[in-house]
Ligand SMILES: Nc1ncnc2c1ncn2[C@@H]1O[C@H](COP(=O)(O)OP(=O)(O)OP(=O)(O)O)[C@@H](O)[C@H]1O
Ligand SMILES: O=P(O)(O)O[C@H]1[C@H](O)[C@@H](O)[C@H](OP(=O)(O)O)[C@@H](OP(=O)(O)O)[C@H]1O
């Protein structure tokens with residue numbers, strides 16, 4: 565936290581100088597795409613934050629980062645190696661600034677294989693339910709697409725399969741997903757890919773948002789179950805839209821309780837605590853589905869860094885509290901001279 569007047573000028577969000585009741589202010593530098601800025605820095609949020617002494621300042625990517633600030637916190641989500649190096653260097657030279665989150669930790673989520681490894685390692689099988697990941701096969705860039713059907717058959721994976729680009733780099737292409745009804749058509753797709761068994765889940769997905777210690781679960785519509793009959797009727801690969809990312813929530817829909825009942829809280833707390841720790845991230849979400857016909861068998865299918873928090877109910881309060889909490893805990897840790 566810095567005392568009133570210490571802030572440098574020039575940030576586009578800065579309007580008037582407001583401080584917390586203690587006369588201190590928190591400066592949050594941000595490096596976000598314009599899409600993310602629009603969805604995250606909504607006026608309801610920035611106004612509430614400003615009233616609590618939090619000021620958002622845009623980082624100028626055309627100027628050296630160490631010449632900007634001073635910042636208490638930096639929020640960032642930009643793709644590319646260049647930014648990664650800038651923020652990593654800054655993190656090393658400015659340990660007093662909280663970087664949300666460390667670039668190496670984020671990098672772990674840029675690959676759909678490494679993303680889910682921690683869930684497997686957790687081995688959550690007796691914690692108010694079972695959490696696993698769907699059976700999956702990685703098809704590397706070097707692999708000849710014509711060998712995919714053989715590779716799939718060899719593993720004994722069950723159809724249908726979801727084919728996902730291996731790398732998640734912030735591009736729209738990284739979210740181009742396909743449903744494959746037969747293994748032969750998979751040769752049409754371009755590796756590197758992750759092939760995942762499609763798990764029937766009653767068309768409903770749980771998005772578990774994690775912001776520091778806070779866990780918030782929302783329900784979203786997802787792909788419907790695929791019956792054996794349907795599977796036998798079709799063949800081919802079909803591109804499907806970003807169903808679960810749509811703004812429409814399934815929270816108010818009249819759904820079958822056996823499908824819609826939230827995963828048990830102790831299970832979510834354990835999962836969030838462990839993943840927060842193992843991933844080294846404080847702001848992410850987990851896409852989780854319940855296997856259709858079961859009460860407590862869950863699969864994690866996706867983990868996203870700095871997702872669409874603007875769609876999370878009450879995100880304004882959750883984030884202002886989170887940001888204030890970060891600087892307060894940092895102040896407490898400072899040795900007294
Ligand atoms: N193994 C699976 N079984 C059943 N449905 C799945 C599976 N994998 C993905 N889906 C469906 O496809 C959707 C998109 O998959 P996924 O979340 O992996 O992609 P994404 O592009 O990373 O999404 P996001 O927009 O959340 O980043 C899921 O929300 C779910 O509806
Ligand atoms: O909150 P959920 O439903 O999980 O979906 C998010 C995706 O997972 C994120 O990848 C999107 O952010 P980016 O466009 O910065 O990757 C993010 O974009 P947004 O922040 O512009 O809404 C969302 O689409």
Ligand SMILES: [Mg+2]
Nearest residue numbers: 808851866867
């Ligand atoms: Mg997802």
Ligand SMILES: [Mg+2]
Nearest residue numbers: 732866867868
């Ligand atoms: Mg994702």
